[in-house]
Amino acid sequence: MDDLLADFLTESKEGLQALDAALLGLEKTPGDSRLVSEAFRIVHTIKGTCGFLGLSRLEAVAHAAENLLGHWRDGTLAVTAGGITAILSALDRIRLILTSLETAGREPEGDDTSLVALLDAAIRGEAEAGPAGTPAAQPEPAADPLPGAQPAGPQTIRVAVEILEDLMTLVSELVLTRNQLLQLARAEENSAFAVPLQRLSQITSDLQDGVMKTRMQPIGTAWSKLPRLVRDLSHELGKRIELDMRGAETELDRQVLELIKDPLTHMVRNSADHGLETPEARRAAGKPETGRILLHAYHEGGHIVMELADDGRGLDTQRIRQKVVAQGLATEAELAAMSPADIHRFIFRPGFSTAAAVTSVSGRGVGMDVVKTNIERIGGTVDVRSEQGRGTRFVVKIPLTLAIAAALIVEAGGERFAIPQTGVLELVRIGAEQADGPRLERLGESPVMRLRDRLLPLIPLAGLLRLGEEAAEPRFVVVTQVGAQIFGIVVDRVFDTEEIVVKPVAPILRHVTMFSGNTILGDGSVIMILDPAGIARATGLGAEAAPDAASEHAVARSGGSGRRTALLLFRAGSTAPCAVPLALVARLEELEAGRIERAGDRMLVQYRGGLMPVLPLPGVVPAGDGRQPVLVFGEGERAFGLMVEEILDVVEEELRLDDAGLRPGFLGSGVVAGRVTDLLDAAYWLRQGGTDWFSPAARAADGARILVVEDSAFFRNLIVPTLTAAGHQVSTVANGREALRLRDAGERFDAILSDIEMPEMDGLALAAAIRAGGPWADLPIVALTGRASPDDIARGREAGFTDYIGKYDREALLVSLAECLRANAA
């Protein structure tokens, strides 16, 4: 039997019992309007549902009964004994049909005309006059073929959610007690309790599974209202929409289910309203007139993945860009650094709606941000993929249950904590015993760790939670991901993973945002559950600001990670700190001051088997003795050092440059980590570093002529020094059109690096134009982008790009370029 029908039967049976009682009460006190209303409501509900389920016979009977009850309710007709009898016969008929539905799965054959006539007669006030009508209707039920067929017992019973919750609590407690007993028994060999305890343990586990199952419901229950919604929307909007639902049987915890209902409804609305086009527009675009919305749910690890896709027009990247700029959420230059996917993610920003017209369906500015907030509140994530003209796909990932989660148990400062395993990427052991293994290093005050060429910010847990002194030697780093941000949590010890029952913390502790809940471990002790997102926020690492943060700054911070740059902060000369993108810096060194030698007016230091020129930044007095901090740019032969006073920190921040107060060697200033900070112009200092840098004689043998197509001055300033330092000859233009002008002017290059998003002519168009023919047709073209998703890369390759590189990835850029040049030369 179908679930919907089963639910309907259970509901209707309960309704009928209540109806029986109401009608009998009404016989005693015919004037009781409350009873009339209740009876009306019950019959109305049954009628409404059976219409929906296509149960025509039932609907006809219920409809006639509802009519009569409606008159009673409105007071247009007095309640009479004859009328009540007529309703009771209708009730019996309904019950009979329901029984058949339950056993045979369909409505029985039969004719209800006389019963309906009886009810209609009662409305006309004739019931009293013709009581003979009642017996006439009576024989009908008997005619229905149900002799001896034992009605199957109810397939489902309703249980108050509270009882299930209590059961869950009791089972949790039972599990804990079981665990304690097992621990005691383990201490005693050959205990007489061992065997029964084993049995108890097994039963307890089974019981736990069983109770967990009672909380699980198919996701289809959250979808049940959607077909109707889509039908109404298609009428309202004049669109043809087909709703395809797959994986409705996928089960998840009812608590989670309740919480995703609203966001889901909103997303379906959005798809129907914004996503799908009108039949005419679809026809014009060569698509079938009927638009399709696909809902697909499936399990993946400890999560449920729910995809909501439409084959509509897709997100309008251009319009989103305009809106982003208009609302001041980002500048053109920042947008230029972003991939289309990053730009699409702006739809999750508060108050962001691109709907040109506000329809009654959507576009009221309450939008995807609410959806995102609600989904994140239950520990889920939502992302969007869209292709213009092809459609939009939302991917929602939600935990299977909020109640039970796998967690890693760790210790810091003598206390134990649980870290939910969902965000944990890996565990790294650090310590002196592994000389070449990962070590905890310090940049100024901030501990960092180098892990496979990544510089990870570290957060010592004991310090963060003010648990007193950090252990002399922290031994483990829990590498954790929150959004796009990866960081390490330093702990003293790591125990096991354990399935924990998550319980909310007491209201009195809600302000401590570092914890997402607490739980009881197998040994009966209470421990706190760490919230990695809260930790990231508290330490300023959070890539995503708190959803309720309303200030412009906070809103700007919550953007895609593509615009955030890892910056090295240092002090040079003035009190204001300086910053340089970490990606540009090859190494940080503390050189012995005595090793820095003067040759004429230049300073040199023997470094890695060569001589490296070093230069003090203005205001920096080279240390007379002790150690001199130096930022090293470039590699090998081309290494070059800048002396600074002190290395302060590495932070990940969005850069907003303000050109005011420009001085040579600095690109401008911006606010970093809450302080006004000067941004170093690395290109300027490379030029200052040594005359031979840019002279032809010193050019490396593999030095190539490179054209950089990039509209943002900021990124040009990031890329050019990197290339120059690697020995290449670099020209720059601001967009695709200018690049083609160079081609037509007969300029020759060995390779082209191009941004994707640019005004006038973007990178994809440029690549296509170059590949279309002409002297540049075979040149390697490398795409530079804020972020490269597999989709972006696929599209880039289609357009003719040779490779796809992140703008901040200095290493990858040089490697890719070298490969392209080599391949092209061969």
Add this chain to the structure above:
Amino acid sequence: MPQATLTRTATEAADMVLTLTVAGQLCGVPVLSVRDVLGEQAITRIPLAPPEIAGSLNLRGRIVTALDLRRRLGLPPRDPGRPAMSVVVEVGGELYSLLADQVGEVLALNPAERAPNPPTLQPAWRDLSLGVQRLGGSLLVLLDVGRLLEIEA
């Protein structure tokens, strides 16, 4: 000792208190809010919590937040050797454990013998007291459980 007549009608129960001692002072909490009385418990510290919060403990599978009455009332800490008693109360559906030095008995109080807070009562106590009850030769402070839990974050 005024022995309460233990006919537990609702009205009388409302006037019954569980007595407890904090740094020598006799206090009372309404018996209707009390869910349990426990001996010394293993209490887990909660980092970053207000200092009055001693931690949390496990009461038959429910997590109970422990509030140190001495700290809450601005009194010196208990001697390390002396275990605290837990009076578990329910407020707003949540369980809290009030850590006291000793727990006494259940008493029916005569409302006629209740007096408002004397003006000389220390502010720390005055804010948390519903009144003072004469009890034979000694005085009992009626603690306001709701106010006890209003801790400034």
